[in-house]
Amino acid sequence: MESVGTIPRTVTLLDVAQEAGVSRSTASRVLSGATSISADARDRVEAAAAKLGYRPNRAAQSLRTRRTRLVGLVLNNLVNASFHAIAEVLQQRLDDRGYQVILCVTGADEDREARYLEMLAEHQVDGVVVIGTGRNVALLERIVAEGIPVLSLIRCSPDAPGEAVLADDSDGAYLATEHLLDAGHRRIGYIGGPLEANSGRERFHGYAAALTSAGLQVVDDLVVRGPFLESFGEKALAALLDRDDAPTALYVANHEAAFGVLPELRERGVSVPDDVSLICHEDVSWFRYWQPAITVIDNGAAELAELAANRVLAAIERGPGDARSGRAMRVGARLVQRASVTNPRT
Amino acid sequence: MESVGTIPRTVTLLDVAQEAGVSRSTASRVLSGATSISADARDRVEAAAAKLGYRPNRAAQSLRTRRTRLVGLVLNNLVNASFHAIAEVLQQRLDDRGYQVILCVTGADEDREARYLEMLAEHQVDGVVVIGTGRNVALLERIVAEGIPVLSLIRCSPDAPGEAVLADDSDGAYLATEHLLDAGHRRIGYIGGPLEANSGRERFHGYAAALTSAGLQVVDDLVVRGPFLESFGEKALAALLDRDDAPTALYVANHEAAFGVLPELRERGVSVPDDVSLICHEDVSWFRYWQPAITVIDNGAAELAELAANRVLAAIERGPGDARSGRAMRVGARLVQRASVTNPRT
DNA sequence: GCCTCTCTTGGAATCGATCCCATGAGACAA
DNA sequence: TTGTCTCATGGGATCGATTCCAAGAGAGGC
Numbered sequence: 001m002e003s004v005g006t007i008p009r010t011v012t013l014l015d016v017a018q019e020a021g022v023s024r025s026t027a028s029r030v031l032s033g034a035t036s037i038s039a040d041a042r043d044r045v046e047a048a049a050a051k052l053g054y055r056p057n058r059a060a061q062s063l064r065t066r067r068t069r070l071v072g073l074v075l076n077n078l079v080n081a082s083f084h085a086i087a088e089v090l091q092q093r094l095d096d097r098g099y100q101v102i103l104c105v106t107g108a109d110e111d112r113e114a115r116y117l118e119m120l121a122e123h124q125v126d127g128v129v130v131i132g133t134g135r136n137v138a139l140l141e142r143i144v145a146e147g148i149p150v151l152s153l154i155r156c157s158p159d160a161p162g163e164a165v166l167a168d169d170s171d172g173a174y175l176a177t178e179h180l181l182d183a184g185h186r187r188i189g190y191i192g193g194p195l196e197a198n199s200g201r202e203r204f205h206g207y208a209a210a211l212t213s214a215g216l217q218v219v220d221d222l223v224v225r226g227p228f229l230e231s232f233g234e235k236a237l238a239a240l241l242d243r244d245d246a247p248t249a250l251y252v253a254n255h256e257a258a259f260g261v262l263p264e265l266r267e268r269g270v271s272v273p274d275d276v277s278l279i280c281h282e283d284v285s286w287f288r289y290w291q292p293a294i295t296v297i298d299n300g301a302a303e304l305a306e307l308a309a310n311r312v313l314a315a316i317e318r319g320p321g322d323a324r325s326g327r328a329m330r331v332g333a334r335l336v337q338r339a340s341v342t343n344p345r346t
Numbered sequence: 347m348e349s350v351g352t353i354p355r356t357v358t359l360l361d362v363a364q365e366a367g368v369s370r371s372t373a374s375r376v377l378s379g380a381t382s383i384s385a386d387a388r389d390r391v392e393a394a395a396a397k398l399g400y401r402p403n404r405a406a407q408s409l410r411t412r413r414t415r416l417v418g419l420v421l422n423n424l425v426n427a428s429f430h431a432i433a434e435v436l437q438q439r440l441d442d443r444g445y446q447v448i449l450c451v452t453g454a455d456e457d458r459e460a461r462y463l464e465m466l467a468e469h470q471v472d473g474v475v476v477i478g479t480g481r482n483v484a485l486l487e488r489i490v491a492e493g494i495p496v497l498s499l500i501r502c503s504p505d506a507p508g509e510a511v512l513a514d515d516s517d518g519a520y521l522a523t524e525h526l527l528d529a530g531h532r533r534i535g536y537i538g539g540p541l542e543a544n545s546g547r548e549r550f551h552g553y554a555a556a557l558t559s560a561g562l563q564v565v566d567d568l569v570v571r572g573p574f575l576e577s578f579g580e581k582a583l584a585a586l587l588d589r590d591d592a593p594t595a596l597y598v599a600n601h602e603a604a605f606g607v608l609p610e611l612r613e614r615g616v617s618v619p620d621d622v623s624l625i626c627h628e629d630v631s632w633f634r635y636w637q638p639a640i641t642v643i644d645n646g647a648a649e650l651a652e653l654a655a656n657r658v659l660a661a662i663e664r665g666p667g668d669a670r671s672g673r674a675m676r677v678g679a680r681l682v683q684r685a686s687v688t689n690p691r692t
Numbered sequence: 693g694c695c696t697c698t699c700t701t702g703g704a705a706t707c708g709a710t711c712c713c714a715t716g717a718g719a720c721a722a
Numbered sequence: 723t724t725g726t727c728t729c730a731t732g733g734g735a736t737c738g739a740t741t742c743c744a745a746g747a748g749a750g751g752c
């Protein structure tokens with residue numbers, strides 16, 4: 001009588017088979033869409049499954065088949081606009097093909113990243129997509145060696161194993177700098193991350209390459225590098241503007257620094273783009289609402305995520321034995337012109 | 347000889363046991379930290395596990411123990427600032443206690459939500475946190491009946507099963523309206539979602555309650571409701587401002603509408619707060635960079651996520667039999683004063 | 693010396709699926 | 723009728739862990 005709180009035993013394949021009057025084997029064959037099934041058996045099993053509300057136990061399936069249909073996604077944070085766009089698009093694309101995402105936010109912490117990778121391997125994920133710190137190469141190698149495809153997204157160290165879908169940071173920086181040069185600027189300040197960071201290094205190279213192509217040289221005093229922090233952006237801006245020969249344009253290589261640079265410019269009463277032109281690398285949703293709307297380099301998050309999904313699925317589905325991988329692939333950056341760039345004052 | 351591409355067979359507990367010269371039972375007991383183990387056996391097993399690089403197979407563990415240490419997180423999108431903050435914080439808190447998150451983005455689509463919930467049940471998740479459409483009550487009930495704790499976050503329909511950690515929308519709207527009233531406004535426009543949406547209904551009630559407390563009545567002409575779209579915000583603003591008795595202040599009840607309202611105000615040359623004061627419900631990162639910085643109602647995403655994590659873990663750990671649940675719990679909203687509110691022009 | 697009690701250990705069943713293998717039933721040709 | 727071949731089906735092993743149960747080894751009291 002006392003049925004409140006009673007938990008119905010979960011329905012297993014055996015229950016379905018008995019209800020349908022067939023063996024487990026037959027029931028399994030019907031539900032996994034195999035061939036060699038009589039129409040009669042098929043109908044009875046399907047009816048039984050529907051009647052009992054049967055739901056396969058994926059843990060059991062995984063144990064037997066060695067596939068979980070789970071993919072790990074490892075990234076720094078979800079606040080960065082590129083990152084949450086990527087998480088969302090990747091999840092959708094993987095789901096379209098029957099795979100689910102285990103979300104792991106590392107906070108750019110190397111040890112945490114390592115723990116997550118181990119944990120994902122324990123969960124027997126079929127693949128891993130990692131926007132990585134680049135400091136767990138040995139562990140990634142071990143994971144790849146165990147037959148789990150790893151795809152590095154956006155950035156990766158040159159010796160990272162597995163495949164890669166990378167943002168073309170160098171190209172993006174080149175585009176930004178070129179755009180400022182085309183507008184007539186000659187003194188272009190650089191505010192960006194440290195050279196040790198891959199993105200910092202590549203973006204600086206793009207900046208330098210564009211200057212060189214225009215027959216200019218990199219002026220060390222116009223280059224300020226520092227941590228990915230709002231407060232650094234503020235200080236860097238001060239360092240550049242409080243000079244006699246202040247730059248007429250700025251290339252801000254990451255959005256963390258931009259968060260410091262933009263309010264500080266406003267604070268100082270420096271008008272953009274009349275007093276100084278500016279391009280930020282990485283698009284953040286509110287840049288288009290800023291006054292003036294900020295011209296940016298878009299690294300193509302959605303496209304990166306689509307590609308990452310396709311390639312990790314391809315790697316999963318072609319199975320381990322076949323290590324043939326396309327290796328690195330780069331997604332070009334795009335200049336999004338808004339209102340923060342104009343000709344320099346003469 | 348041909349070792350390239352060879353996949354090392356995964357190391358199982360049996361391998362560890364053999365390496366250590368004990369039985370699987372003993373090895374299992376050591377690694378799961380059980381009692382009644384001789385120091386000698388413990389050392390040998392631990393050494394063997396380390397030597398072989400043993401990693402438990404969670405699918406096998408789950409099959410046996412009926413716990414996966416996986417929790418499903420179902421939400422609309424990751425673009426909304428509250429949502430990605432929640433996803434991030436929730437993931438961190440659950441990870442602290444050894445649980446991982448399967449991420450499911452529904453795009454507010456009811457069928458997709460249903461599919462995700464079924465899939466999560468198949469994956470034998472230990473619990474589900476859902477920022478739901480509120481239109482899958484029967485399915486949620488079935489899942490709860492099967493012994494999987496469900497926690498509704500931010501909003502839920504009144505008849506939703508399981509526990510709930512809700513944003514206090516009504517309170518937030520009340521705070522916003524009260525703040526505008528305190529500044530001296532009497533004609534306060536309302537731009538918000540449809541009454542069918544829970545949040546739309548509650549926020550309108552809060553707005554109305556604040557007016558009533560101040561001895562005012564709701565003026566129908568100052569209330570505009572519509573879909574959660576940028577374009578609606580734009581139209582709603584036009585409808586309110588193109589009147590003879592235009593409001594002196596606006597309460598914008600969701601950030602989607604705000605995305606339309608704010609640029610449109612700027613477009614029209616309406617000065618905030620001099621011409622019109624404004625409060626938005628929901629904080630979005632760039633609101634503090636807008637000119638003027640927007641005064642907002644913060645629904646406390648981080649706190650919501652912390653609470654959700656704690657409560658879903660508590661529900662998981664007290665096991666099924668015990669249906670005692672605290673039921674709904676509300677997290678108060680907070681007024682974040684910035685620069686978009688001032689006294690009305692006399 | 694024997695009995696009991698505790699501590700440690702191994703054997704075997706179990707979780708819920710998949711899938712290899714063998715077998716029985718028909719179909720069809722010789 | 724008999725042999726061969728195909729198709730549908732069931733039995734049972736298997737994936738890799740956990741855990742119940744029984745049993746062996748000592749310790750200690752009588």
